[in-house]
Amino acid sequence: MTILITGATGLVGTELVHNLLAENHTIHYLTTSKHKLLQEKNYKGFYWNPTTQEIDVNAFDQVDAIIHLAGASVAKKWTSAYKNEIRTSRIESTQLLFKTLQTIPHTIKQIITASAIGIYPSSLEKIYHETDTQVEASFLGEVVESWENEVTKFETLGILVVKIRIGIVLAKNGGALQEMIKPIRMGFGAALGSGKQYQSWIHIQDLVAVFKYVLLHHKQGVYNAVAPYPITNSALTKAIARGLNKPLFLPSVPTFILKILLGEMHVIVTSSQHVSCMKLLDEGFQFKYASIDKALQHLLKS
Template sequence: MKVLITGATGLVGHELIKILLQNGILVNFLTTSRKKIANESNYKGFYWDPTIGEINENAFDQVDVVVHLAGATVAKRWTNSYKQEILDSRVETTRLLYNTLGKINNQVTQIISASAIGIYPDSLTKVYHETDLEVDSSFLGDVVKQWEEEIDEFKKLNILVSKIRIGLVLAKKGGALQEMVKPIKIGVGAPFGSGEHYQSWIHIHDLAAIFYHVIEHKRAGIYNGVSPYPVTNEMLTKAIAKTLDKPLFLPNIPQFVMKLLLGEMHQLLFSSQNVSSRKLLDENFQFKYASLDKALDNLLK
């Protein structure tokens, strides 16, 4: 089997490639940096520039599955121009893949796209499943909705469509966890707002394993890429502090302070989504880091 990955050099792509190669799967990847193009027997890079619709069609040679992870980070101040980049980097890349597969000979049978739990409305009480259809009225909710609609277009090409709605990714290098660790390490960490909002998190290893599960078993549809045990922001902050053996003595950080510092992007820190991974558990998916304590011990010790 051969898999083509976009966004291969990001957090999730890097971890997924390790799992694929370990299981004897050949990997092609698309990159916007010519310097990152590789040419190994089992790992080949190809250039694309979605902003001008350029793509090396050889990337699709003998590819069975496309994993689409490309997209500009949301963890950067949301100016109007950057909000447009967040949306375009998801919609335009997806459209370019679709248009290319629609005109070339290929053997692609499945596309698996990253998505985000930000599509679910902010709620302190509701537990969200893949079958829930409500969309959050925020900028991020709108982005994810448009992104998923573009992915659904691949059904017209008789390609199996899978979407992984990703939660808060905990990783050793980069990602949200390392940003949360910084203030706690120097003694100025604190929960945000009431601290009661839910954060549905996932260890980077388990997230990559979910993508592999969907590839291996040819699963279509939506999957929530989250641990079975979501926690509140206060619980997460306290667990990080405990793992690092650091005290938390400051009062909670008010929402208006973070809004002043981060602008509209502050929503990322205060939005509450209690998201279920029951669908994966029902398919006998095995989480290696289901509990937060085990995940943090692995990543921070």
């Protein structure tokens, strides 16, 4: 199978590309950096610039499916300018893919896009499923909703659309876990806010498996990419400290302090989304790292 991937050099993209190449799939990838363009047998780079709406249409040659991961990180200070970048990097890139496919002959049957569980309203009580339509009344909620709406348009081209709503990705080589580890290793670990907020997480290997599952089984619709057992921030902090064999003695960091330190982006660590993966489980998908202890045992070992 030939797969076109955007965001191929990011945390998830790197792992996904490595996995797909190992199974002899052909990868085309889009990059805004011309020095990253490679032309190998099964791994070929093509230039695009969503801001100027420029794209090398050769990227779509004999492609069966698109996996769309591109988007500016939400884990940087949310200035007005950067909030605009978070939004436009997702919207403009999606619009460019759609407009291009409207105008060229192509063989694409499916598009799989990264989305986020941040679309769901923060709640300490509710468990969210793919059928829930409420949207968090926040910047992140608005961005994810707009992003998903742009992807839905591909259905008008007869293309299967899959939206993967991703939880907190736990990985060795970057992402949220590595940021959580730093203060705990230094002896300054503490829960954030009330510590009661649910954090629906997923091991990066299971996330890659979810993308492969919907790709190889030609799925469509929304899928929550989270492990079966969400955990509170307090319990997650304790589990990491336990895995590192480090003490936890500091009180929780109050929400008002997080607001001062992080500004509006404090919602990333203080909002609560208890998200279900029952749809995947009902279809027979099996998680390799279903429990937080098993995931951390793998990720924290040297």
